[in-house]
Amino acid sequence: MATPTATAPLSWRRDVPVPVNDAATDGTVHPRYEHFLCSSDPALIQLDALGAAMASDLLWWASPLEPETLAALVANSVCLGVYHLQNAEDERGAMVGFARLATDRVTFAYLTDVYVLPAYQRRGLGAWLMECLRALVAGGSVPGDADGATASKPGWPHLRSLWLIASTPAAARMYTRTLGTEAVARYRSTPGEPNSGMILLEMVGPSSGMRTLMKKEKKQRETAAEKGDGSVV
Template structure:
């Protein structure tokens, strides 16, 4: 089994979005696009990450000097998504990113998640979150699309994140198996304002285990 420090990778192929009638009649046009998600920080394109942090895509961030950017990446658990030219490629354009601020044992906070606008609406954000969930929870015997098998973080209590919109929160909750925990910085008197604090309970979530043990856990519908 892989240790928590061993890079993990996942691959996926998705249909190429239709762009008009011209593509429909082109038999040579590619039918699928191929992507790699990897936790290997040595792959990360720091220039691409810097550009994203300097843009409105990561409106909560600001660009960092190179030494600070390197320190941020090296002190986090990062996932990056790459657009590949073929299913077996090992390198490609970095088009997405996410990082965990974590002790790598009991707790993690998810931030700086993005997919470049040109590659959105392909399900890649939700796929990256499913990869992240597998990184934390572990996977069984090696299976297609995931390399290698991982034991995960068995002592993880919780993974937290803040979602700026309800639609983003729903994506995170669906892909991570997470749940809404609270509203954050809501405007008094304005319903559904503010951001959503979302929690993915880990395998060692004591609150959930305590509730189950004492019969206070919510019953499944």
């Protein structure tokens, strides 16, 4: 019996400058750094933190889940957690962000349950989380990664597409900037209000059928043009 392709856990690190007013000096602002880890290691996921987020207004589309159900959700998904580290070298910390892919781990993925706790927003962590996710599925490096050992990975070469729904235009723009998504439809729009509803987005994968079709059609056009001007094909 075939089993899903295993995805080895990946991790990335980032140091975020936080301005601090040092009263012991002349009042100038001295930067300090907060340290964060983003990892796809399921062993690091903190179910209590995830359960609290799902039971809150932060994930308004979710509902509270029993611990065993929550554990099954994580086990049957590819999850990324963002962790606040006390020291740059730490391997664990409090989970402050999360994203989940419902996926076969080969050709298709649906992104959902994305959040960063309010106390840790406005640090660029949401965009960084999406950059790490893109590196996980599409390969490549993450800008500003502080962990060179996992700076570049091959991704999922047979991925056809990744889908998600954005609730606001601002969120859609962030996903487009970080994941390279394209808006393909409005979801649950209000009749008579063309810009209402949520936005369905697609990130095209390297094995997209549409991409293959477009390449084939381009080749056919080039061949037809060469035949038309007398070139030898």
